[in-house]
Amino acid sequence: MADVTARATGHPLAGRASFLLSQLGAYSAHEFAKRLAPLGMRPGHFGLLMHLSRGEGQSQQRLADAMGIHRNVMVGLVDELEDRGLIERRRHPADRRAHAIHLTGTAHDLLGRAQRVADEHEAELLAGIGEDDRTYLIALLQHLAEHTGLPSGVHPGLNDNPLSTTSRRC
Amino acid sequence: MADVTARATGHPLAGRASFLLSQLGAYSAHEFAKRLAPLGMRPGHFGLLMHLSRGEGQSQQRLADAMGIHRNVMVGLVDELEDRGLIERRRHPADRRAHAIHLTGTAHDLLGRAQRVADEHEAELLAGIGEDDRTYLIALLQHLAEHTGLPSGVHPGLNDNPLSTTSRRC
DNA sequence: TATTGTTATACTCTATAACTATA
DNA sequence: TATAGTTATAGAGTATAACAATA
Numbered sequence: 001m002a003d004v005t006a007r008a009t010g011h012p013l014a015g016r017a018s019f020l021l022s023q024l025g026a027y028s029a030h031e032f033a034k035r036l037a038p039l040g041m042r043p044g045h046f047g048l049l050m051h052l053s054r055g056e057g058q059s060q061q062r063l064a065d066a067m068g069i070h071r072n073v074m075v076g077l078v079d080e081l082e083d084r085g086l087i088e089r090r091r092h093p094a095d096r097r098a099h100a101i102h103l104t105g106t107a108h109d110l111l112g113r114a115q116r117v118a119d120e121h122e123a124e125l126l127a128g129i130g131e132d133d134r135t136y137l138i139a140l141l142q143h144l145a146e147h148t149g150l151p152s153g154v155h156p157g158l159n160d161n162p163l164s165t166t167s168r169r170c
Numbered sequence: 171m172a173d174v175t176a177r178a179t180g181h182p183l184a185g186r187a188s189f190l191l192s193q194l195g196a197y198s199a200h201e202f203a204k205r206l207a208p209l210g211m212r213p214g215h216f217g218l219l220m221h222l223s224r225g226e227g228q229s230q231q232r233l234a235d236a237m238g239i240h241r242n243v244m245v246g247l248v249d250e251l252e253d254r255g256l257i258e259r260r261r262h263p264a265d266r267r268a269h270a271i272h273l274t275g276t277a278h279d280l281l282g283r284a285q286r287v288a289d290e291h292e293a294e295l296l297a298g299i300g301e302d303d304r305t306y307l308i309a310l311l312q313h314l315a316e317h318t319g320l321p322s323g324v325h326p327g328l329n330d331n332p333l334s335t336t337s338r339r340c
Numbered sequence: 341t342a343t344t345g346t347t348a349t350a351c352t353c354t355a356t357a358a359c360t361a362t363a
Numbered sequence: 364t365a366t367a368g369t370t371a372t373a374g375a376g377t378a379t380a381a382c383a384a385t386a
Contacts, residue, residue: 012220017308023325024318026326061345099344136306138187143298148194154193231367248368265367348380355374360369363365
């Protein structure tokens with residue numbers, strides 16, 4: 001990566017950072033969902049397990065806030081992970097309305113595998129540029145995210161469900 | 171933007187390019203859709219008008235291929251823009267099955283306004299970093315997009331419809 | 341009165357199939 | 364036989380409202 005001179009690519013859209021970010025972001029999300037699918041997980045599951053690994057015993061409402069989703073959606077996420085025996089709903093010690101969500105041993109194993117998948121995805125996405133450029137790119141993106149006011153670790157929308165029965169035509 | 175040293179931000183996800191791209195990409199797409207809404211347009215409309223401005227008279231199938239969407243979806247897009255008097259379906263000179271899509275005068279005006287909206291969006295998104303970093307970021311993103319095999323100017327998914335009746339709660 | 345978890349409902353978007361008229 | 368445009372249908376995702384239990 002040294003050619004920073006403005007090249008006249010065909011499409012006018014392809015020269016805008018806003019479009020490129022949106023395009024690459026959609027690709028990244030979709031690709032990650034595909035890689036996660038063999039583990040029986042969707043990005044939301046991964047996000048929830050990651051959040052839990054940084055602090056178990058949180059209420060569903062707190063987790064929903066941390067992930068930027070509605071508590072109604074969190075119910076489904078927790079249901080699915082609980083059905084698979086990856087998390088447990090326990091009594092909240094301080095609030096009898098709330099549940100305290102905890103990880104099981106199985107979840108720690110699966111999270112490890114999922115993180116390796118995420119590492120592979122990251123590596124494949126950045127395969128085209130060198131080490132220095134990767135570091136600089138990440139710094140730039142972090143800077144943009146902070147300046148735009150995007151909460152750290154919160155991902156809007158984009159489920160891109162590759163697990164469903166019908167949309168398995170990719 | 172000079173601090174490229176790895177900083178230990180709170181979230182482990184926030185240090186991955188794949189996550190940051192996806193997060194910023196979703197934000198960019200959503201924000202652009204919001205800015206386009208007052209003009210009565212969705213990103214798909216803008217994309218179609220942009221493609222047409224680079225070559226009128228194309229068939230719907232060709233336009234669909236160029237935009238990376240299915241021809242069934244293109245029908246709806248063309249319907250909506252035709253109802254608003256922005257494009258016309260004419261007889262295709264070479265193929266009586268196909269339509270030749272043309273822009274109207276009104277479309278040129280509106281496209282100008284939409285492009286100004288896109289410029290504002292681009293500027294706001296990049297407001298946090300300097301001129302040199304912007305150029306370098308765009309070059310990096312273009313390089314990633316090319317290396318990943320993403321077709322230039324094609325945007326998957328992400329409609330994020332802010333025009334619909336119900337989802338006007340943002 | 342406000343909040344947590346839950347369920348139900350409606351709506352949007354997308355994918356697929358099928359049909360017609362042409363090629 | 365294959366393709367362009369069209370229409371209809373089914374599925375997934377999401378937003379909203381409403382409810383019971385508890386704060």
